[in-house]
Amino acid sequence: xxxxxxxxxxxxxxxxxxxxxxxxxxxxxxxxxxxxxxxxxxxxxxxxxxxxxxxxxxxxxxxxxxxxxxxxxxxxxxxxxxxxxxxxxxxxxxxxxxxxxxxxxxxxxxxxxxxxxxxxxxxxxxxxxxxxxxxxxxxxxxxxxxxxxxxxxxxxxxxxxxxxxxxxxxxxxxxxxxxxxxxxxxxxxxxxxxxxxxxxxxxxxxxxxxxxxxxxxxxxxxxxxxxxxxxxxxxxxxxxxxxxxxxxxxxxxxxxxxxxxxxxxxxxxxxxxxxxxxxxxxxxxxxxxxxxxxxxxxxxxxxxxxxxxxxxx
Amino acid sequence: xxxxxxxxxxxxxxxxxxxxxxxxxxxxxxxxxxxxxxxxxxxxxxxxxxxxxxxxxxxxxxxxxxxxxxxxxxxxxxxxxxxxxxxxxxxxxxxxxxxxxxxxxxxxxxxxxxxxxxxxxxxxxxxxxxxxxxxxxxxxxxxxxxxxxxxxxxxxxxxxxxxxxxxxxxxxxxxxxxxxxxxxxxxxxxxxxxxxxxxxxxxxxxxxxxxxxxxxxxxxxxxxxxxxxxxxxxxxxxxxxxxxxxxxxxxxxxxxxxxxxxxxxxxxxxxxxxxxxxxxxxxxxxxxxxxxxxxxxxxxxxxxxxxxxxxxx
Numbered sequence: 001x002x003x004x005x006x007x008x009x010x011x012x013x014x015x016x017x018x019x020x021x022x023x024x025x026x027x028x029x030x031x032x033x034x035x036x037x038x039x040x041x042x043x044x045x046x047x048x049x050x051x052x053x054x055x056x057x058x059x060x061x062x063x064x065x066x067x068x069x070x071x072x073x074x075x076x077x078x079x080x081x082x083x084x085x086x087x088x089x090x091x092x093x094x095x096x097x098x099x100x101x102x103x104x105x106x107x108x109x110x111x112x113x114x115x116x117x118x119x120x121x122x123x124x125x126x127x128x129x130x131x132x133x134x135x136x137x138x139x140x141x142x143x144x145x146x147x148x149x150x151x152x153x154x155x156x157x158x159x160x161x162x163x164x165x166x167x168x169x170x171x172x173x174x175x176x177x178x179x180x181x182x183x184x185x186x187x188x189x190x191x192x193x194x195x196x197x198x199x200x201x202x203x204x205x206x207x208x209x210x211x212x213x214x215x216x217x218x219x220x221x222x223x224x225x226x227x228x229x230x231x232x233x234x235x236x237x238x239x240x241x242x243x244x245x246x247x248x249x250x251x252x253x254x255x256x257x258x259x260x261x262x263x264x265x266x267x268x269x270x271x272x273x274x275x276x277x278x279x280x281x282x283x284x285x286x287x288x289x290x291x292x293x294x295x296x297x298x299x300x301x302x303x304x305x306x307x308x309x310x311x312x313x
Numbered sequence: 314x315x316x317x318x319x320x321x322x323x324x325x326x327x328x329x330x331x332x333x334x335x336x337x338x339x340x341x342x343x344x345x346x347x348x349x350x351x352x353x354x355x356x357x358x359x360x361x362x363x364x365x366x367x368x369x370x371x372x373x374x375x376x377x378x379x380x381x382x383x384x385x386x387x388x389x390x391x392x393x394x395x396x397x398x399x400x401x402x403x404x405x406x407x408x409x410x411x412x413x414x415x416x417x418x419x420x421x422x423x424x425x426x427x428x429x430x431x432x433x434x435x436x437x438x439x440x441x442x443x444x445x446x447x448x449x450x451x452x453x454x455x456x457x458x459x460x461x462x463x464x465x466x467x468x469x470x471x472x473x474x475x476x477x478x479x480x481x482x483x484x485x486x487x488x489x490x491x492x493x494x495x496x497x498x499x500x501x502x503x504x505x506x507x508x509x510x511x512x513x514x515x516x517x518x519x520x521x522x523x524x525x526x527x528x529x530x531x532x533x534x535x536x537x538x539x540x541x542x543x544x545x546x547x548x549x550x551x552x553x554x555x556x557x558x559x560x561x562x563x564x565x566x567x568x569x570x571x572x573x574x575x576x577x578x579x580x581x582x583x584x585x586x587x588x589x590x591x592x593x594x595x596x597x598x599x600x601x602x603x604x605x606x607x608x609x610x611x612x613x614x615x616x617x618x619x620x621x622x623x624x625x626x
Contacts, residue, residue, distance in 0.1 A: 003404045004430050010411035011396075017424035019393060028427035030393060033346035039427060041395040041444060047434045080332060080343060082354040083324075084397065084442045091316045098323035111330030114341035114352060116442070117317050121360045124437040129397040129429070131354060131444040 002312075021141065024218055026070045026202050029139050038076035038136050042066040043084070043129035051167055052126075056093045057100030058182035059128070064104045066205065067132035068186035069257040073203040075195025076134030078110035078188065084129035086120045108188055136195065144200040145219035145262035149288035152271065154187055154259040155281055156233040157208055161253025162240070176235050184257040190282075191259055193274040201261040207310020208251040208285070211260055213294040219262075222291035227251070227298050231283040244298065254311035262288050315625075334454065337531055339383045339515050342452050351389035351447045355379040356397070359438040364480055369406045370413030371495035372441070377417045379518065380445035381499035382570040386516040388508025389447030391423035391501070397442035399433045421501055451508040458513040458532035458575035462601035465584065467500055467572040468594055469546040470521055474566025475553070489548050497570040503595075504572055506587040514574040520623020521564040521598070524573055526607040532575075535604035540564070540611045544596040557611065567624035575601050 008023055015023050019030040019039075027040035044066065046052055050059050064081065071078055083101070088094055105112055110132065120127065145151070163181025165171045187203075194201065200219055204211045208230065216223040230247040232240075240246040263271055275282040289295075296303045321336055328336050332343040332352075340353035357379065359365055363372050377394065384391055396414070401407055418425055423445065433440065458464075476494025478484045500516075507514065513532055517524045521543065529536040543560040545553075553559040576584055588595040602608075609616045 003402070003407065004400055004432075006404050007398070007400065007407040007411060007430060010408050011415075011425060013411075014415040014419060015425040017393065017426055019426040020424065023427065028393070028395065030426060032350075032392070033348045035346045037345075039393075039395060039444075039446075041397055041428045041442075043397045043399075043429045043431045043442070045399070045431050045433050045437075048432055079345070080330065080341070080352075082341065082352060082444055084354055084356045085320070086356075086358070086440070087316055087320065089316070091319050094316060094320040095323050098320060098326075102324075102327040106327060111333065112324060112328040113330055113332040113343060114334075114336065115354045116356045117320060118356045118358050119317075119361055120358050120440065121438045124358075124440070125434045127399070127433065127437070127440045129354075129356070129442045131352075131395055133352075 025141055026073045036136050036139060038071055038074045038134045038139060039131065040067055040070035041129060041131045042070065043127065045127050046125040054167065054182060056096035060097040060100030061104045061183050063128050063130050064101055065184045065186050065257060067130045068108055068110065068188060069203045069205065071132055071134040072186045072188045072191030073201050073259060074136055074139050075191050076136035077192060078108055079133045079135050080111050080113045081105065082113060082131045083115035085115065085117045086127045087117055088126055108186065138195040140195055140198050140201040142200055142202040142215050143218035145215055145221050145288045146199055147221055147288055147290045149199055149262040149264055150268065150284050151212065151223055151286040151288060152261050152263065152282050153204060153208060153231065153285050154190055155256065156231045156236065157256050157258065158236050158250025158253045159233050160184060160255035162236060164255065171239065173239050174235050181255055184255060186257060187259045190278055190280045193278065194261060194271065197267045197270050198261040198263040201259060204256050204258045204260045206254045209294060210310025213309055215260065216292065216294055220292065222289040222293055222295060223286055224289055224295040224297055225286035227296055227303060229283060229285045231281065248306055252306055252308060252310050338454050339386045349449050349452060351384055351387045351449050351452060352444065353380055353383035354442060354444045355383065356440065356442040358440050367480065367495060369409035373410040373413030374417045374496050376441050376443050377414055378497045378499050378570060380443045381421055381423065381501060382516045382518065384445055384447040385499045385501045385504030386514050386572060387449055387452050388505050389449035390505060391421055392446045392448050393424050393426045394418065395444045396425060396428035398428065398430045399440045400430055401439055421499065449508065453508055453511050453514040455513055455515040455528050456531035458528055458534050458601045460534055460601055460603045462512055462575040462577055463581065463597050464525065464536055464575050464599040464601060465595050466517060466521060466544065466598050467503055468569065469544045469549065470569050470571065471549050471563025471566045472546050473497060473568035475549060477568065484552065486552050487548050494568055497568060499570060500572045503591055503593045506591065507574060507584065510580045510583050511574040511576040514572060517569050517571045517573045519567045521573065522607060523623030526622055528573065528575065529605065529607055533605065535602040535606055535608060536599055537602055537608040537610055538599035540609055540616060542596060542598045544594065561619055565619055565621060565623050
């Protein structure tokens, strides 16, 4: 057991309110005044979740994007956000961060209503947090996947992973990949429209394989993923090709903030219509089966799982 | 202008939703489904807001106490909380933190419903945040004080300041002062009962003088404080005496988490009855007047303001 899971177990001992969902979901779901609030908090830390060299506007964007993506995964429409900000000691840097934050919150109609600014001791990593609050009618858990469901993912995978490699100077590549890493798009409209049609939904922030495994564990089912079905962008393929290795890299890369969802085959047509209406790319990547755990396969034959299924913060 | 106030000005440019209250109040106040939510986020950082040597249970307690105190200041009853936690790398430390947090949340009926745990780079300060959400009927701002109001404070002041000096090994003193610093009591019941009776309310977390100055500025009034009216505990007096110097020390010390409120003289009897019913100590420390700014006086004659009015984080 990691120290993180041990700690979360200790919190679970008293986080017994139904809104907490056992601290196993992307967000809390609170019944209030006959309506349903979805609440999430994501923190990002320098040298853990972003690079010191990332433009501050993009870090501001990403803080909100990570939180709005959790709302998207629960089918919620943003209501408001609060921010925790550690002053960087550089007013220009802070102002650029605020600009990027304002841009994304305005784009997705999420007002900033409060928060806290703190100093941190010299030498401490920059550290930002956001609580995003939304409202939803149908709130899919990550625990509702049923045998027979199809497993879908939105967009393409691996782009942000390559964008990070570009940002680190490890490879060269097109701007679109760098943007995928620095300015991820929370799938809010898609999530809201899909929520009533799916049996389980979450965002893919740490990698398809690790997040699908989490969905399988929460739902007490097995999930089988076809490696050749991992959706890749042209930009990704232009750098890595479309080999099995490339697919596995894309399926274990983090920061894509796409939606991963399971739905019964009878919902397929409606799901495809939703995606067409929004001009959103979605892709069926696997099946939910009886049993437990994650299975990776190629043309139906099992492949060994890679040692690292994704990104563990 | 400090870099913090410059940054908050930049946020204000887009934090224009009425729930944000111009980012000038202790908490956001969000109308939702015909009811009123109060939302606050406070972060605490090692070596800024707490000492590395403070017991982890007490740090967990204090994180929640600081947030619940903001709810108290807005007359709100706690609904739920989300926590941002930086893993310390020491599972025993984390477990003790969780124990203290669970203790206070259970005492004040505030369920933990979500949050995030993150790693921080080696050498970074521990960094914790909490979003607390409550519900209120009457929500006093800090901007409602009117000329003619009396200014009140709950409890005694300066105890936590001496507790911090004890924790730092600078002085010796009784346990009760150390506890005032390490386990502050959010004045939730008092805040809820006072809310409909007051014209302005906030918590005193940074020092009576600095917080009263903030209330005066937000309300566009002058506030005059009688130095001899600063309420002191027996424990405080046993160490510092009850000189003018001691009063000024108490009036500029932080971390007391008492309530500061302004109310018209016609509310005095009801206010005193509320305090008696709750066995809470309250003390009239000054008057709200026409004009602007903070005035300190002794027996009605003006005293020079100390250079440092309180604690600026």
